[in-house]
Amino acid sequence: MILDNIIVGGGPIGLACGIEAEKKGLNYIIIEKGCLVNSLYHYPVNMTFFSTSEKLEIGNAPFVSHNHRPIRREALEYYRRVQTTWDLNIQLFEKVLNVEKQDAANGVFCIKTTKGEYLSKSVTIATGFYDIPNLMHVPGEDLPKVKHYYDDPHLYSFTNVAVIGGANSAIDAALETYRKDAKVSLIIREEEINDRVKYWVKPDIENRIKEGSINVYFQHEVKEITPTEIVIQHLITKAEKRIPNDFVLAMTGYQPDFDFLQRIGINLSDDHIKAPAYNTETHESNQENIYLAGVVCGGMKTNSWFIENSRVHAEMIYENIQHKLNK
Known part of the structure; x- marks a missing residue:
């Protein structure tokens, strides 16, 4: 079975991508190496978000917080309810190891994970930056x-x-x-x-x-x-x-998995920022039909993208994917 889209990463932006894929009736799977919104789960237990709750909302689901700014526990509960509401097709505790062109002529990718392999016409990378410390x-x-x-x-x-x-x-x-x-x-x-x-x-x-x-x-x-x-x-x-x-x-900060990005053919800038190459209007990378969403787009400038200003990436990406599938 060849999927329309594989989403790598089940954080807030990965879920937002899944919601857009669901809206457009695409055949997709979200693959997350840990638990749901794994990075948020590993935040400090007493963490308070800088953003207010409405700026963290996805999928038209209201985020009601008891505080002016939500805390980690509230965010975990909110995104769990988003998953329950949308019933997104998500595979947890499964890590993506590589993405390879399976059929260059038809543009099909083989996504290899710790549990198996998938075939897909497109791939969205929404892996964030919290896994590798500086x-x-x-x-x-x-x-x-x-x-x-x-x-x-x-x-x-x-x-x-x-x-x-x-x-x-x-x-x-x-x-x-x-x-x-x-x-x-x-x-x-x-x-x-x-x-x-x-x-x-x-x-x-x-x-x-x-x-x-x-x-x-x-x-x-x-x-x-x-x-x-x-x-x-x-x-x-x-x-x-x-x-x-x-x-x-x-507390020296973190960085995206640059080795993974390069392994799947994403070009990085030559400077210390290592910004990945992508079209700012569609978020398609230099590899055709591989898209970048969320914080990973900023390279080492991890303070340039947040949940609140990268939620729109999902809409941009799936408009482009649907346009290509319709053609």
Whole structure:
């Protein structure tokens, strides 16, 4: 059986793509390597979204939140109800390994997964960026105490915690662990707290720093991590400092799976952004009938696309797919 479309990724944008495929009567499958909206599931348990609930809505399903901005638990429940409402054809806990041209003449792809193979006339990549952390490439980064994903602050109570980074995830981790009685050191390469930090959080972290509750080291980078310490260095003076340490929360950001994109033939820009090639009107990549949706479109600029401004990708993609199928 040859499908009209395979959607790789079952996050909010993957679900939005499935909804558009459903509306147009296409024969499709969403394939997700983990649980439903897997990336959101792995967000910190106390996370609050920057966006308001209506900006996270898909499929004309209202998102009612008890707060001005929804929290992780509410988002998980919302997208589960979206799936229940639309009854999308989704395969969970199945990872896509490769996408190959099966029949070049007829443009049929073979999608190979951990559980089998599928044939499809088109493929939509909506894999996001949360799977691969940006590494610091320093000695000791592979120690068990170093974590690139932050979950629950209770684990760090009464310990020495070093938080790396100056954006939202790092600031949230610093504040939450501090409030669970951790002794927090915040290490930031920049001269000040990032302007993109949530406006209701920024005064909180600045006041905690001012009163000395959280130690901050601006213009510093990590040089080495040992079982008992973290070694940091000033970017200008090169002076080193050793800080007693039990845990390192490296909130250094994440990146799309560039190896997968290149493996399926997607061209990436030559600069550090590694932006994938696609038509901005149809979101079709340089590979005919392979489309890109959501955050993956931004390459290393993971702050350029969010749920709220990439929901429209689904409509653009499936208008184009339907147009081609009609022809």
